[in-house]
Amino acid sequence: MSTLFLRTLRDDPADAEVPSHRLLVRAGYIRRAAPGGFTWLPLGYRVFRNVERVVREEMDAMGAQEVHFPALLPREPYEATGRWTEYGDNLFRLKDRRGADMLLGPTHEEMFTLLVKDLYSSYKDLPLALYQIQTKFRDEARPRAGLLRGREFTMKDSYSFDSSDAGLDASYARHRDAYIKIFDRLGLEYVIVSAMSGAMGGSKSEEFLHPTEIGEDTFVRSPGGYAANVEAVRTVVPDPIPLDGLPAAHVEDTPDTPTIETLVAVAQQLFPDEGHTAASTLKNVVVTLVHPDGTREPLVIGIPGDREVDAKRLEAQVAPAEVEPFTDFDKHPGLVKGYIGPEALGKDSETGIRYLVDPRVVPGTRWITGANAVGKHVFDLVAGRDFTWDGVVEAAEVLPGDPAPDGSGPLELARGVEIGHIFQLGRKYADALDLQVLDENGKLVTVTMGSYGIGVSRAVAAIAESTLDELGLCWPREIAPADVHVVATGKDAAVFEAAESLAQELVSAGLTVLYDDRPKVSPGVKFKDAELLGMPTIVTVGRGLADGVIEVRDRRTGEREEVPVAEAAARVLDAARR
Amino acid sequence: MSTLFLRTLRDDPADAEVPSHRLLVRAGYIRRAAPGGFTWLPLGYRVFRNVERVVREEMDAMGAQEVHFPALLPREPYEATGRWTEYGDNLFRLKDRRGADMLLGPTHEEMFTLLVKDLYSSYKDLPLALYQIQTKFRDEARPRAGLLRGREFTMKDSYSFDSSDAGLDASYARHRDAYIKIFDRLGLEYVIVSAMSGAMGGSKSEEFLHPTEIGEDTFVRSPGGYAANVEAVRTVVPDPIPLDGLPAAHVEDTPDTPTIETLVAVAQQLFPDEGHTAASTLKNVVVTLVHPDGTREPLVIGIPGDREVDAKRLEAQVAPAEVEPFTDFDKHPGLVKGYIGPEALGKDSETGIRYLVDPRVVPGTRWITGANAVGKHVFDLVAGRDFTWDGVVEAAEVLPGDPAPDGSGPLELARGVEIGHIFQLGRKYADALDLQVLDENGKLVTVTMGSYGIGVSRAVAAIAESTLDELGLCWPREIAPADVHVVATGKDAAVFEAAESLAQELVSAGLTVLYDDRPKVSPGVKFKDAELLGMPTIVTVGRGLADGVIEVRDRRTGEREEVPVAEAAARVLDAARR
Known part of the structure; x- marks a missing residue:
């Protein structure tokens, strides 16, 4: 220690929000070098390399083969898959000295697809799993928590290639097993949750979340073993109710009821026997969708009044479009602020604005909702009889006690850090980049792919966070410096x-x-x-x-x-x- | 091999210029992914990691400590040292989502200086040697020869910090010894040549060149052991000649002598007894200097007529300014194309154009040179008597047989690839970024630094190049896949x-x-x-x-x-x- 490049600090760094970040800086493991960019000091780099070694050993053991791509990539492949645009501001773009567009790789699906296309041509070459451990770049809007969300970080990303769906399932399962071994060896507690695949495209996807209060991701679990991140939770849909015999809709004066709370109070006054609560109301929330090509579209979401729109759930549903607050009431006189009702909504309505509703809005359900006139609401407006919608959207927040979609009991909510993510991409990238192989019958078939990631630098922070105590850092033996x-x-x-x-x-x-x-x-x-x-x-x-x-x-x-x-x-x- | 991700190719890739590049691609070790960017395939990445291991082991053995910086860096430190501008088009620059200027690190002097400044404050903390093995980015004008000159490559860069010049000498010597061990272990032949430090600033500097015909660098060596790259060769300066008794200058008609060859022929006709050769003439070459701030300056170089200007030697002398051909004769009527003479040159002359001469132009030497009039040359123009100059410049080419500056015999020229470079930076970066420590007497002293680099990916190519044979690649055991x-x-x-x-x-x-x-x-x-x-x-x-x-x-x-x-x-x- 008399020659080690190390200075321990007594005081917490001013910009450190979470305990692991504070201690990693105080103990001289890392040091901030740029916004969202950290330097590994000697002790920290040893931990990093130990984590990297565990990941590499398990990837090799499962038969994945290590390659290494450049980080600075040409635009064209990402243009072909649409991600040059879809990644939005999160992508670091630049021009080289000749003016050619380039990007810093946020993840490498395109490049791996093209590489396999370059070398392989037969189903006999598959299955194949390739990986790299590499520096990735994402221009995060809010870098935070030190290594947990940086703009430059190290990721192990791997990709599987199969000629059949069953093959993809098997490749996916092998990766899942390898991830379990890796996180077990790292001593890192995890919950495997169902996830949406988001900007990655594709179908099945699960996240390995490390449960911690400082986590950015919310997930749910049930006593019966269901687990999902909130974006992926499917609402339990009630059965439709026969329309026969339901009361007719009626408009009531409801002055000064701009909020759900005031509206429920008035409803209870008007109809004391009906037992109205916030859940009796249908709240129509207007947002602006910004599509990747820059076009802006107003969108109305109808959800029960006892819930808020969950921004992350909505964003996951509308991706790659982004969601912004709606401010253009001036341009849409058909939208009466505070009193918007379903009858003014939908592609075929007078406003022509797309209208998506919560899955709980099934035919036969009765709602108190806006009557499209200031100070007026309509009661007993029956879904499927008095109004229709353009589609269903999972945008309402999940609340503790909501039923698990698989009937395994009430959900509880918890927070976690994503330490691993496994996707079944399917044929999205192979289609876009034309990766086909000859099958047993000499026919060209499109390859189906999986994509699998572990945040190596993030794992260091998660391990630090989960093992530290009031005295300082406290490393598991396998990765201690x-x-x-x-x-x-x-x-x-x-x-x-x-x-x-x-x-x-x-x-x-x-x-x-x-x-x-x-x-x-x-x-x-x-x-x-x-x-x-x-x-x-x-x-x-x-x-x-x-x-x-x-x-x-x-x-x-x-x-x-x-x-x-x-x-x-x-x-x-x-x-x-x- | 039935599952290895590999396809060997029978044919040479169209864009491969050198044997190692051809074979590395044909043998499935690397694959082009972007202009100047290569993907390591499984066998290639094993070789890469083996070279990396050797470098790491020897750096650790010499007491250097491994750290790891981000590649994506803020502009400010590079602004403080001037390199944001000096690097010119070679630097990849970009803006983040907030519009902040960033760069992809071409080398990390600034960041290491700031890190040490951040942690250390006393001479007792020194000496210190830090290193990293990291991806570097340079927007080369002409990426070539596969891994030999890429735009994205892996480098081991290390830095030493000392409080005294003697300390820097010792740190430099330790690095030199470690480099010798590394290249010996890698089985890579090398010549250690004196070098100019170029854009790095600083004083003493040597290169480890691997001798090979495909090398981009020219170096010289003498039978007595002198070795230098051409940029660093110092001309042996003749003694001045007493001015007394030298003949007077005389202008002669020399029609149709726009070239040295035609001029010498006329001179021999006019004065058959003088034994004139091209070396009797003084050629005045005009170039344009482009300074980092964009200003353009004409400059005239006077060199003996038997030599050409060596662009690399001239560039090394005027860096960070760049050299472009001069085309503005219209704007400078004082420059008579083909007949430019010293009497029209110099800061105090009528043209006001800076005039630098070859070191062989010492007082008392007599020259045939332009008389600043079409078809006229002046003979017996004596340096120091009839004309002066603004400075001396090492811009003339080095020719085989030139004497070594240390008297160790005639020079021979050879080509090589730079595989390592060691610099005494001195206090340039510490001054610019204010890195000081307290000395034994409690007084602040500026730290003196060294900078040391090994191209890890380039070493792979150099080893491949030096070991391959007509059958294919042929790896030394230490780094074979x-x-x-x-x-x-x-x-x-x-x-x-x-x-x-x-x-x-x-x-x-x-x-x-x-x-x-x-x-x-x-x-x-x-x-x-x-x-x-x-x-x-x-x-x-x-x-x-x-x-x-x-x-x-x-x-x-x-x-x-x-x-x-x-x-x-x-x-x-x-x-x-x-």
């Missing part, structure tokens, strides 16, 4: 000699050792540093040496033991191999 | 069983094995592939198996040996450990 931290205290030359000799012995036995040989640093500072840095075993050579003992301490449990000098190495080796 | 290539030929199941069992035995013994288990590929194709792919040892299990023998072949020497099956593994292990 060193197995053992040997601390020599005091000024006695014999102490330093004994400590160095023990350190050498441990290194000879195959352990990695961080040795605190700093001559003029107080024992208190050395202990604090050892706790902050978080090696799994801390060995102190100090005053006890006069009595022939050395202290061996487990960083996680805090258990300490005084061990005779001659037995110290064996005891430490034993702890390291446990 | 596998130690052994086991080839099973024919259709006999016993052959495949024996081959697989041998392969397993070799793997268990710690070797890496490439096993050609392809069932329907002819022996001829398999042998050709094995030769093309270039593992150091090729083992063939085929017909001989019936007689109890296996063939073990050394790829480099071609030596073959029939070995009894039971002894085959031992023989191969022996070869691998030799």
